[in-house]
Amino acid sequence: MLLILSVLMxxxxxxxxxxxxxxxxxxxxxxxxxxxxxxGHGTDMGAMVTKGLRTVAPTGxxxxxxxxxFMSVTDAGMFDPVIKRIVSAVGGDPVxxxxxxxxxxxxxxxxxxxxxxxxxVLAAFMPIYERIGLSKLSVCCLLLQCTGLGNMxxxxxxxARAAAVVHADVATLFVPMLLPxxxxxxxxxxxxxxxxxxxxxxxxxxxxxxxxxxxVELEPKPxxxxxxxxxxxxxxxLMTLLVLDVMPMAYLFMLATALMFVVNxxxxxxxxxxxxxxAPAVLAVAGLIFAAxxxxxxxxxxxxxNRLATAIVDIIPAAxxxxxxxxxxxxxxxxxxxxxxxxxxxxxxxVLVQAAGHYGIEPLxxxxxxxxxxxxxxxxxxxxxxxxxVGMLKVDYAQAQRFTLRWSFITCLVxxxxxxxxxxxxxxxxx
Numbered sequence: 001m002l003l004i005l006s007v008l009m010x011x012x013x014x015x016x017x018x019x020x021x022x023x024x025x026x027x028x029x030x031x032x033x034x035x036x037x038x039x040g041h042g043t044d045m046g047a048m049v050t051k052g053l054r055t056v057a058p059t060g061x062x063x064x065x066x067x068x069x070f071m072s073v074t075d076a077g078m079f080d081p082v083i084k085r086i087v088s089a090v091g092g093d094p095v096x097x098x099x100x101x102x103x104x105x106x107x108x109x110x111x112x113x114x115x116x117x118x119x120x121v122l123a124a125f126m127p128i129y130e131r132i133g134l135s136k137l138s139v140c141c142l143l144l145q146c147t148g149l150g151n152m153x154x155x156x157x158x159x160a161r162a163a164a165v166v167h168a169d170v171a172t173l174f175v176p177m178l179l180p181x182x183x184x185x186x187x188x189x190x191x192x193x194x195x196x197x198x199x200x201x202x203x204x205x206x207x208x209x210x211x212x213x214x215x216v217e218l219e220p221k222p223x224x225x226x227x228x229x230x231x232x233x234x235x236x237x238l239m240t241l242l243v244l245d246v247m248p249m250a251y252l253f254m255l256a257t258a259l260m261f262v263v264n265x266x267x268x269x270x271x272x273x274x275x276x277x278x279a280p281a282v283l284a285v286a287g288l289i290f291a292a293x294x295x296x297x298x299x300x301x302x303x304x305x306n307r308l309a310t311a312i313v314d315i316i317p318a319a320x321x322x323x324x325x326x327x328x329x330x331x332x333x334x335x336x337x338x339x340x341x342x343x344x345x346x347x348x349x350x351v352l353v354q355a356a357g358h359y360g361i362e363p364l365x366x367x368x369x370x371x372x373x374x375x376x377x378x379x380x381x382x383x384x385x386x387x388x389x390v391g392m393l394k395v396d397y398a399q400a401q402r403f404t405l406r407w408s409f410i411t412c413l414v415x416x417x418x419x420x421x422x423x424x425x426x427x428x429x430x431x
Contacts, residue, residue: 052297066155095196109150148378332373
């Protein structure tokens with residue numbers, strides 16, 4: 001009976017999300033509660049959920065303050081001088097323009113929000129693309145790589161979801177992924193170089209060409225002065241401490257946000273305006289993390305997760321069980337394109353984690369493997385910010401999908417290969 005209920009719960013959860021009958025937050029709360037009642041549980045569900053909340057609370061707090069921090073330093077003009085220098089350095093050479101696009105895209109992607117990347121980068125570079133006649137599909141492809149990889153930062157969403165599911169500290173999950181992510185960044189610049197050379201040949205532009213005739217340089221915003229240097233120093237210090245794991249990630253972001261507010265928004269009214277401005281985006285993401293505590297707490301404490309995992313282990317051929325981390329990484333590429341991150345991480349990953357445990361594969365390793373598909377996930381029709389990008393570039397959505405998919409698939413393969421080489425998760429393991 002427990003197995004039937006667990007399967008029905010997963011099916012209902014995925015079905016209601018994909019059919020858009022319920023939002024992710026309401027489904028995460030209502031569906032497990034309903035099925036726990038069917039399983040005969042009552043007031044003891046409160047203890048289950050409380051246990052789940054304790055595990056995701058640090059992740060939720062980190063996410064809230066990280067989003068406030070990066071959105072607010074962007075508003076404070078932290079990236080404005082960088083934009084000015086990058087734009088002035090690229091000239092009229094397609095290779096340099098695409099390199100500059102990727103560089104600025106990755107810098108802005110630090111805030112984990114794709115819409116911000118598209119708005120800032122295209123505001124700076126759109127006159128250049130149009131003046132020279134560069135391929136908008138190539139631009140779209142490059143920016144999707146930036147956001148797909150930037151989305152993997154702990155405050156971007158998928159990593160926080162995966163950490164919440166396996167009840168792990170986000171830093172412990174994420175730090176080993178830094179080298180694979182860096183390899184993907186390098187690959188993206190190689191991609192920019194390749195696409196830039198293709199545009200050179202198509203437009204018959206020589207290397208190092210000056211700005212095209214009639215160039216109109218963007219007017220930069222006023223320089224932020226000493227606050228610009230303070231914001232960058234604070235951000236570098238924050239990133240260093242995060243990597244060194246000297247203190248909990250949530251507390252570091254709380255400290256950094258408080259310092260950033262005191263310097264950039266010294267008046268109470270200014271701070272309130274910033275919080276009000278970004279509250280909808282922050283609440284939407286943080287609400288999901290805390291709602292996930294209901295799902296994971298009930299799913300685990302009722303015994304459904306263990307029972308379903310045991311059934312999966314019984315079904316999986318013994319020869320494939322030790323490869324579950326690799327299998328999870330591979331299936332994450334198409335599955336996260338077809339379904340939302342909520343469905344994959346909250347609906348499928350817990351089951352895969354439980355099954356992998358029978359073969360000695362750690363939950364953290366499975367969580368890292370589940371992140372491999374993110375460069376392709378950003379192309380999913382379920383990702384709203386991608387529609388903003390194709391709309392701003394005025395390109396056909398289907399064409400953008402076809403053009404970008406092959407490049408994003410290679411990015412996933414780079415992420416997979418380097419993750420295996422650096423031991424983020426095993427190719428094969430048997431307990």
